Amino acid sequence: MLPMQKERSLTDIPDGEVDEVVNDFQSEGAKTTKELQPNGNWTVRAIFFNPDEFQKNMSSSSRS
Numbered sequence: 001m002l003p004m005q006k007e008r009s010l011t012d013i014p015d016g017e018v019d020e021v022v023n024d025f026q027s028e029g030a031k032t033t034k035e036l037q038p039n040g041n042w043t044v045r046a047i048f049f050n051p052d053e054f055q056k057n058m059s060s061s062s063r064s
Contacts, residue, residue: 004050011043018042 008030013021018034021044025032030046037043 006048006050007045008048009043009045011037011041012039013042013044015040015042018044 008025010021021042022032022034025044025046028046028048030048032044032046035043035045
């Protein structure tokens with residue numbers, strides 16, 4: 001069974017703030033991507049895996 005995940009997206013992030021947003025998401029354990037929008041701003045997507053669900057799945061699979 002795969003771990004649960006949640007995705008968050010933020011749009012219209014100015015160029016001067018995009019790295020801070022990415023670093024904030026990554027500091028919370030997210031895998032991030034960023035995409036330049038036609039208007040020069042950025043979209044940042046962050047995928048968070050639920051570590052509790054992941055641990056539960058790993059524990060149950062190790063007992064099999």
